[in-house]
Amino acid sequence: MSDNPAFSKQARSASAEAALMPPVNVFEDTAGITLYADLPGVPKDKLNLQLEADTLTIEGELSLDTPEGMEATHAEIGLPRYRRVFTLSKELDSEKVSAELRNGVLKLRIPKAEHAQPRRIEVKVA
């Protein structure tokens, strides 16, 4: 597997730092795919979306205002970083991805390429 250049490249970037895997919802309609990801605590400037070839990487860093000298007594979000990687399929148009971050929820819309959109085939009566 390590002979595959795509695989090793992905492994290298993913192993940089430990991160939490944010829960997502993904659904598909005829025109494209919509993805929602929960990234609470990530401001817009700490969100990093990357599309390389057909690999989509969602990465975000937490930024909480903690008073000076605060000691954590209980932590369910135990890492300051979220990361999740998806592989997109060919029929998706990665150039036209739109993203929106609101109240800690990222919404991504990935439309399908024009040629991949379903077409209704008309049946002509001879």
Place this chain on the structure above:
Amino acid sequence: MSYRSLYPRDLFAELDRLQQEMQQALDLSPSIRGLNRGGFPALNVGSTPNSVEIYAFAPGIDPDAIEVQLEKAVLTIAGERKPDLPGKEEKSTVHIDERYAGRFRRVVSLPDDVDPNQVEARYRDGVLHISVQRRQAAQPRRITIE
């Protein structure tokens, strides 16, 4: 648990994290209400000599719809998160459905010295940050020797 760790290919870092987590679990003085992990919203709690800070990770919620109650030293966070999934009438396929939807309620016991009259709650980037002041008397005071 809704936020799983994305294990890097570094076994040692992972073992470290595991050890830390176990340590944390042991260090917590068990409370009668517990602090059940894995509920929604995820909670982080911290403290300073002057205050107790609670962070509830509740993304995508209208702040007006979150109910925060502090009675004596028991903090309750409740509300509802509406599902983002498409309706049935739309022709769409759900591929992944991991995000929490529905009503939620979490209860946390705070230290006895918190002052229920001095609470501040803010919602930013999907995190509800509640700051409760501690009563003055309980704060460590340096006693001067005459």
